[in-house]
Amino acid sequence: MSAEVPLSYYLILGALLFIIGAVGVLTRRHALVILMSIELMLNAVNITLVAFSRMQGNLTGQVFSLFIIAVAAAEAAVGLAIVIVLFNSRETLNIDEINLMKW
């Protein structure tokens, strides 16, 4: 059934999403959007892992994806807490303006 879509297509989809996420991290200046781009990257990794899991015929990749989802949730919680603290004292989330420390 699945032979219709080659696995490489899934890998390419994963790679594309990963690139989009990485470019988002580097170009966007809003801390929250950067965090979202990182979530995109993690999703791309999950697609890659699940595709490989199917190719290899074992569940390791899928289980790994589950752990990545758990970690992503924890990361989002901590990251958003940091965002709130920063916003409370700085009133901006533009990372270009976060430049108190310079040599």
Place this chain on the structure above:
Amino acid sequence: MEQFFFFLFAAGAVISALLVISRRNVMHCALFLVLTFFFVAAIFVLLKAEFLAAVQVLVYAGAIMVLFTFVIFLVHIPRTEKIRQTFRQKNLALALGLLLGLEVAYILYGTMAAPASLPAAAPVGAVGNTESFGVALFTRFLFPFEVVSVLLLAAMIGAIVLAKKEIDR
């Protein structure tokens, strides 16, 4: 048939991901991110990872996005909404994008030359995806499964310590 759905979902995921990183309004970004998550969940279904698809919807589209929107509302003042794009790191981003693009081409090239003997229908679904998943989680992956609880505890403590209004002792 599967091909049609794959291209539908893949195009949806890529387009909404592009919108996430290009929209000005943070709220729009968040909404397109939810959309991306749903498309990715659909891709998981195509890959016969139904359990993971469910988790994806519940945890990502449910929990994580609620957190995001909540924080957006919390910090939503007109000033944050319009952060001017400066593209200071445009060259870096371009170089990285190019590098990763080459990698995709490389993988594509690699898979073309891949042995045709890839297991077509993996034995993954032999006993029903969720059941075999659960068994794997509690046998082979028992250790990481238990250790993740430490991770979640540390993250919870950390988030509370940071975001709490005032710690009164």
Place this chain on the structure above:
Amino acid sequence: MNFVLPEIDLGAIAPQLWLTATAILVLMVQAFVPLVTSRSLALLSIIGSLLSLVATLGLWGQEAVLFSGMIALDTFSLFFNVVFLLGAILTVLISVEYLEREQIAHGEYFALVLFATVGMMIMAAGVDLIAIFIGLEILSLSLYVLAGFMRQVLRSNESAMKYFLLGAFATGFFLYGIALLYGATGSTNLDRIFLIAGERGGWGNVLVMGGMGLLLVGFGFKVASVPFHMWTPDVYEGAPTPISAFMSTAAKAGAFAAFVRVFLYSLPGLAASWAPLLAGMAVLSMVVGTLLALVQRRNIKRLLAYSSIVHVGYLLLGLLSGGTEGGASVLFYLLAYTFMQVGAFAVVVYLGGQGEDDLSLARFSGVAVRHPVAALAFSLFLLSLAGIPPTAGFVGKFYIFSAAIQAGHIGLAVVGVLTSVVSLYYYLGVIVFMYMRDPVDLPERRPSAALVTALALAVAGTVEMGLFPGSLLDLAQQSVASLLGS
């Protein structure tokens, strides 16, 4: 349905369990015992760490692979446990006074330090990339929070934000690398990857190479090597000073433990591919770190941050040399570095005033007159960092460079020696300020007993490892030999 639970040997993970239990106990005590002081919580954390240390030493010499191939009990991981626990204990000791001064003395701080240490231990023991990844994330998440623990201080907020965004970005690369390795080998187990990665050609190899490169980027970020070092100075400057010490020693050791295990143990067959990349990172770290440190006068924490980048260069050189000698030199140096770097930060904690708004070198003018002991200790740590005999730093560098020469990396060893000679200039600069300039008005203060203990420990360690390195080096060699099975 065959459902067989893996054998659960709690004794073998006793060090991790003791620390986790202590962290939870600290949280409970703080929540339910009214008016408990942060000093007693610190004491509790130290007792827990000592119990964990006892458990580690009790396991010494045992070898086993546990939990269906997830983590290993071997001398390698136990040696690293000692380094981590030492770093954690010293960090807690120098934190007590600092936390009270900055009015952030909450029990969660100590709990997070202990959680981070548990994460490092899991990283060092992990023989499966899943276990290593989860250990790494426990470590990273705790550190993100600790870096921003001074919630009222903008510097600290920014430090946490930068560290978090770049750390999470790096995690993305790390994970993609793992995914590609899994695709090539069908496993995340380091033994399986070792077996398959070496022999597969063609399509498998494309993925192995990509995965290895991305892992290198991820590790490069975590250990702060050039060109992935940009976050280091800002994060170290903004974070609470004891946490900067913790990040630059124990946390770095955790990343190196996994680095050594993955590259020397699991991917030695690909050394021809990763060696040039690693060599480039090592040279860049040594040279760029030195240049940046040379021009840094504004803040002593930034100076120590840049100097830590140089030290990462040395450590990468040891890793690159490979084999028992190279691996052992990395282990020895990490232990020595823990003593001298935490010691240096302890002096900064002692001399920095509340808020630490001025940590320029000028502040250290004439410290020798007012605080002769602190000045002497600081000089010892700085000279050790520069690699002057008879200190731990000298012996550590000596082993790294001789391992590099044995492995044929003579040019790199020369770069290492040259950068250490140049580094003498900026370390001596601080000493000159302390001894040759007129004293400035520093508030009179008496150091707490905890800080004095930490300083004494660090001085003892730095001198001891400099004078009698033999037995510790033997231990380091045994540890690496147990890992590489030679």
